[in-house]
Amino acid sequence: MVVLSVPAEVTVILLDIEGTTTPIAFVKDILFPYIKENVKEYLQTHWEEEECQEDVSLLRKQAEEDSHLDGAVPIPAASENGADDLQRVIQAVVDNVCWQMSLDRKTTALKQLQGHMWRAAFTAGRVKAEFFEDVVPAVRKWREAGMKVYIYSSGSVEAQKLLFGHSTEGDILELFDGHFDTKIGHKVESESYRKIANSIGCSTNNILFLTDVTLEASAAEEADVHVAVVVRPGNAGLTDDEKTYYSLITSFSELYLPSSA
Ligand SMILES: CSCCC(=O)C(=O)COP(=O)(O)O
Ligand SMILES: [Mg+2]
Secondary structure (H helix, E strand, C coil), X not given: CCCEECCCCCCEEEECCECCCECHHHHHHHHHHHHHHHHHHHHHHHCCCHXXXXXXXXXXXXXXXXXXXXXXXXXXXXXXXHHHHHHHHHHHHHHHHHXXXXXXXXXXXXXXXXXXXXXXXXXCCCCCECCCCCHHHHHHHHHHCCCEEEEECCCCHHHHHHHHHCECCECCHHHCCEEXXXXXXXXXXXXXXXXXXXXXXXXXHHEEEEECCHHHHHHHHHCCXXXXXXXXXXXXXXXXXXXXXXXXXXXXXXXXXXXXC
């Protein structure tokens, strides 16, 4: 087995979700279709609720920022002009969500609505999150060795908590010291990793970030965070240069912690 030695200065392991702890297929084949199939009905049922109105406002603001993009879908403001007008606005929100999802956008607005929609599916037990089999045993071992373990995903913190709280391995939320999402900044921006270190109360070089996306690894590395790229079945392929440049692991069990020896 290949072993990657974790530098002694590392005290925090920061984990991506999709493609790292969880198969991309679970997100693409279960979580995302749930949104596409249910978004219209969800909006119609919850439209009058404050949370739903906040989600729509955020999506409308994002749509304004996106107006220069090819295919962008504007969301008009709802007026008092009756049911037809309301249906027109709801349809625009649906089209905007579907357009963003077709590009796999990671906007905070999209992720916030998705998190709220998944709540019903997870809490009713209709969806259970899946993890690669090495994930839970490794996280337990790291914690026993004194590591702190955090999550950093584009999925909203609320969605992350649903995922780890309702999984095929039960509720494993207690295994994590905290969660970060795009509210702290995007995963392809170095500044996000500096802010995460600051929020945890450590230096960036105390963190090891595990992700499947090399753009994220590169941003983290620029902030002096240690990185390893996780290669899982179903993940996007890496170029030869990326394979040479990055430390690669195919299972969390390949990480060797000197402190656990
Ligand atoms: C509960 S997280 C849902 C997954 C998701 O929406 C997503 O965008 C995953 O992105 P990641 O940053 O974890 O690769
Ligand atoms: Mg990922």
